[in-house]
Amino acid sequence: MLSKSAARRFFLVGTALCFGAFLLLTVDTLGRIPEQTNQQELSESAIRGKHLWDRSNCMGCHTLLGEGAYYAPELTRVYSRRGPVFIEAMLRDPEAMYPGRRRMWQYDFSDQERQDLIAFFAWIDRMDLNGFPAEPNLLQVAGADGLGDAASRYPLTFQQICVACHKLEGQGGVVGPALDGVADRMTPETLRKHLKDPKSVKPDSLMPQLPLDDATIEELVAFLSTLKASSTGGAR
Numbered sequence: 001m002l003s004k005s006a007a008r009r010f011f012l013v014g015t016a017l018c019f020g021a022f023l024l025l026t027v028d029t030l031g032r033i034p035e036q037t038n039q040q041e042l043s044e045s046a047i048r049g050k051h052l053w054d055r056s057n058c059m060g061c062h063t064l065l066g067e068g069a070y071y072a073p074e075l076t077r078v079y080s081r082r083g084p085v086f087i088e089a090m091l092r093d094p095e096a097m098y099p100g101r102r103r104m105w106q107y108d109f110s111d112q113e114r115q116d117l118i119a120f121f122a123w124i125d126r127m128d129l130n131g132f133p134a135e136p137n138l139l140q141v142a143g144a145d146g147l148g149d150a151a152s153r154y155p156l157t158f159q160q161i162c163v164a165c166h167k168l169e170g171q172g173g174v175v176g177p178a179l180d181g182v183a184d185r186m187t188p189e190t191l192r193k194h195l196k197d198p199k200s201v202k203p204d205s206l207m208p209q210l211p212l213d214d215a216t217i218e219e220l221v222a223f224l225s226t227l228k229a230s231s232t233g234g235a236r
């Protein structure tokens with residue numbers, strides 16, 4: 001048994017040590033912030049995007065760095081998860097990316113404002129957050145195994161945007177038709193037209209017109225043209 005004075009000394013020394021450790025760790029954490037956040041890469045555009053983010057009450061629905069409301073997806077890693085094209089389309093017209101269930105506010109941003117928000121997301125995306133948040137993988141969310149092999153064969157844009165609505169090899173969303181064997185149904189020329197503007201191929205098409213640049217469209221057309229029934233969708 002400790003005597004009363006020994007217990008008091010034990011308490012005081014223990015408290016002082018813990019407090020000291022706490023201070024040291026705090027100073028250490030603060031010291032790392034500039035490096036972990038890439039402070040020096042914070043562009044004018046990203047700063048404007050941050051102010052826009054605050055002013056527009058995005059946090060009324062979304063979380064960023066875990067802070068905000070839990071109504072809508074966490075956006076800390078949205079830049080790598082979705083990419084600039086998806087984000088641009090979403091900010092332009094939320095219904096386009098989630099047909100028939102628009103729950104996000106339709107803002108009236110200018111092109112510049114959308115680019116500023118994207119620059120802000122790109123900057124946040126590069127922050128070193130010690131692994132937060134756990135990265136969801138769209139293809140994994142969609143199910144099925146053998147994900148690594150399959151995903152690495154798809155162009156990045158396809159992984160980021162198209163699988164949100166389309167299944168391929170059993171993985172992906174169900175908003176649009178599965179794309180296995182699409183090369184048997186559509187020529188490269190039709191695919192190209194379809195990606196530029198789906199309504200030019202089918203006037204009542206439910207697929208949104210996505211802001212894809214020509215190089216990306218060519219990459220996607222080349223990829224889609226390999227999707228013949230004989231080579232995909234078979235024995236998996």
Ligand code: HEC
Nearest residue numbers: 056057058060061072073078087090098101102103104105
């Ligand atoms: C009224 C609530 C609400 C507000 C305010 C809101 N959002 Fe959203 N947002 C959503 C919902 C809900 C989704 C998911 C799509 C859906 O279910 O319609 C979403 C999706 C997104 C996505 C796509 C995320 C993904 O992973 O698919 C981005 C990017 C986005 N919002 C950015 C913003 C930005 C930037 C702002 C502020 C300028 C904002 N949102 C304000 C509700 C909101």
Ligand code: HEC
Nearest residue numbers: 096097098161162165175176177182185204205206207220
């Ligand atoms: C927001 C959901 C959505 C996204 C994102 C999307 N699509 Fe679609 N897509 C659709 C829908 C819905 C259709 C069916 C259109 C119709 O017939 O009305 C479709 C049709 C298609 C078709 C025609 C398929 C057929 O068999 O007729 C192709 C090819 C296609 N999409 C490719 C793509 C590619 C490539 C991407 C990525 C750049 C993409 N889509 C992104 C919803 C989407």
